[in-house]
Amino acid sequence: MNYIGQAIGILAIAVSFLIYQQKSRGRMVAVKLVTDFLWVAHHLLILSYPAAATTSVSVLRELLFLPEKSMKYRRVLVPLFSVFFIGAALAAWKDVFSIFPAIASCLTTVAFGSKRIKMIRIFTLCASVSMMTYAVHYLSVPTMINETLVQGSIIIAFIREGKKIKETA
Secondary structure, three states: OOHHHHHHHHHHHHHHHHHOOOOOHHHHHHHHHHHHHHHHHHHHHOOOHHHHHHHHHHHHHHHHHOOHHHHHHHHHHHHHHHHHHHHHHHHOOOOHHHHHHHHHHHHHHHHHOOOOHHHHHHHHHHHHHHHHHHHHHHOOHHHHHHHHHHHHHHHHHHHHHHHHHHHHO
């Protein structure tokens, strides 16, 4: 077991939990960018090349999605990045589980291509389930913990938003 890789994964977990608690899309994307840099390092160090490849493309995605003006190009960027993610999975193919990071990344691209916070959370929740499947197969304990916390964070955000709606009604 690569302890440095696992430690970086644990740091990524801490940052990942904060993504879906942000109130603006821009802040969500910025925190996601930091998280993706950490996950690339984690997956490289634990020799999980399909996840490292797709997460590297995610870094580029966040850099392009970060400026609000990029949203006018989302109809082009979302399918383009989906092709890149599938290509990265095929290039780093190990086994049938290699497709799960690409599926998760495609869903996350749809999520961050949205202007609506609720849609970002819904699509990311689906992506998280895909990454959980991959993490269990490759025994990436930090990824399993992260996906559990991401799912919990999204659910907390939905509950918090639901309470705000009830309070204003």
